[in-house]
Amino acid sequence: MTFIIAIKSKNGIVFASDMQITDGNDLKYEAHKIFRVNDSGLAGFAGDVWFGKRILALLKNDFKKEFDEGFNQFSAERLARVIAAKIKDEKELRKNLGRQNSFSGVDMIITTINRYGEPGLLTMDSDCTPDLEYDSGFTCIGNAYNAIHPFLRSALEKVELDKMPIQDMKIIACRAVMEASKWVNGVGEGLDIWTLSKENGAVNLEKKELDLIRDRVEEWRAFEKKAFELIRHENGKNELLRKEPDLRKNRSK
Numbered sequence: 001m002t003f004i005i006a007i008k009s010k011n012g013i014v015f016a017s018d019m020q021i022t023d024g025n026d027l028k029y030e031a032h033k034i035f036r037v038n039d040s041g042l043a044g045f046a047g048d049v050w051f052g053k054r055i056l057a058l059l060k061n062d063f064k065k066e067f068d069e070g071f072n073q074f075s076a077e078r079l080a081r082v083i084a085a086k087i088k089d090e091k092e093l094r095k096n097l098g099r100q101n102s103f104s105g106v107d108m109i110i111t112t113i114n115r116y117g118e119p120g121l122l123t124m125d126s127d128c129t130p131d132l133e134y135d136s137g138f139t140c141i142g143n144a145y146n147a148i149h150p151f152l153r154s155a156l157e158k159v160e161l162d163k164m165p166i167q168d169m170k171i172i173a174c175r176a177v178m179e180a181s182k183w184v185n186g187v188g189e190g191l192d193i194w195t196l197s198k199e200n201g202a203v204n205l206e207k208k209e210l211d212l213i214r215d216r217v218e219e220w221r222a223f224e225k226k227a228f229e230l231i232r233h234e235n236g237k238n239e240l241l242r243k244e245p246d247l248r249k250n251r252s253k
Contacts, residue, residue, distance in 0.1 A: 002046035003142035003180035003187045004033060006111050008119045008162045009169040012197030013111045015042050016173035018181055019190030021049060030190045039201030040113055041067035042194055046141045047106040047126060051090060055083060055106065070114035071122050076130035084128040107141040117198035119162075137161030142180070142187070152176060166195055170205070175217045 004017040019030040033052075034044040037059050045052025059067070062082070066075045087105065094103050105126030112120040121133035123141065133139045138156050152175055161169065170193060180187045193205045193213070205213075 002033060003140065003177055003184070004044040004046055004109055005138060005140040005173055005176050006044070006109050006121055007138040007156070007169045007173055008121065009166040010163055011199070012113065012166045012195055013119045013121070014166060014169040014173045015044060015109070015111055015194040015196065016177050017044055017192050018177055018187045019192050020187065032192055034192055034194050036194075036202045036204070038064070038067055042111045042196055042202055044109045044141070045106050046108070047104045049106075051103070052106045052108065055086065055108065058082065058086070059110070067112055068115060070112050070118060070120040071110065071132060073132060076122055076124075076132055080124060080128040080130045083124070087126075087128065109139055109141055111196050113196050113198050119196070140176075152179065166197065170195070170213050171216050171220070174210075174213045175220065178214070178217060
């Protein structure tokens with residue numbers, strides 16, 4: 001199981017995932033699920049990540065123009081047709097090898113920054129249906145989204161993410177993956193975060209920065225916990241105040 005999220009920001013895109021891979025023998029280990037295509041784009045894969053790496057090679061060799069200029073509906077549908085043909089071939093190959101049940105397909109997110117610095121998000125499921133996220137500030141794959149904190153989901157869905165700095169989006173993306181890991185079985189604790197911007201291209205965050213971002217997430221959680229405790233305390237006091245006249249009335253009798 002996988003959780004991958006890509007979020008637009010004011011000055012680029014943040015792309016984050018867990019790192020747990022489960023092979024056909026149910027052995028678990030850590031590996032990357034997000035890969036650099038070039039300085040203008042990244043691709044993340046859920047499902048059969050090894051097949052995803054074959055798609056990565058295809059993206060690097062045959063879709064350079066789309067990563068420089070950004071995908072449109074026509075080029076996204078062309079990519080979908082090419083991937084559908086690759087999936088058909090892979091299924092046939094594994095069937096001939098007696099391993100037809102070993103292929104789970106692949107879901108993917110492609111992120112791009114075109115020559116004008118405009119961010120693009122393209123999501124494609126294992127049925128090869130492309131979805132260009134024109135109106136949404138984020139997209140994700142994996143079934144862990146509903147497990148993350150309601151406040152965080154609300155922020156992702158209602159806040160104008162493309163007006164917020166990329167540094168803030170790193171913290172939000174980190175928390176999303178950490179909560180998916182905490183609450184959903186099969187999402188690993190390993191964390192991989194990339195940024196994509198016109199100024200710096202595709203950058204994979206190093207461990208030192210990841211640790212600092214994790215610390216910021218824990219501070220955020222601690223603040224929320226104190227806020228909830230304060231709200232419960234104040235609600236409790238208000239409830240007592242509402243009941244107090246009734247208690248006095250009973251005593252006067």
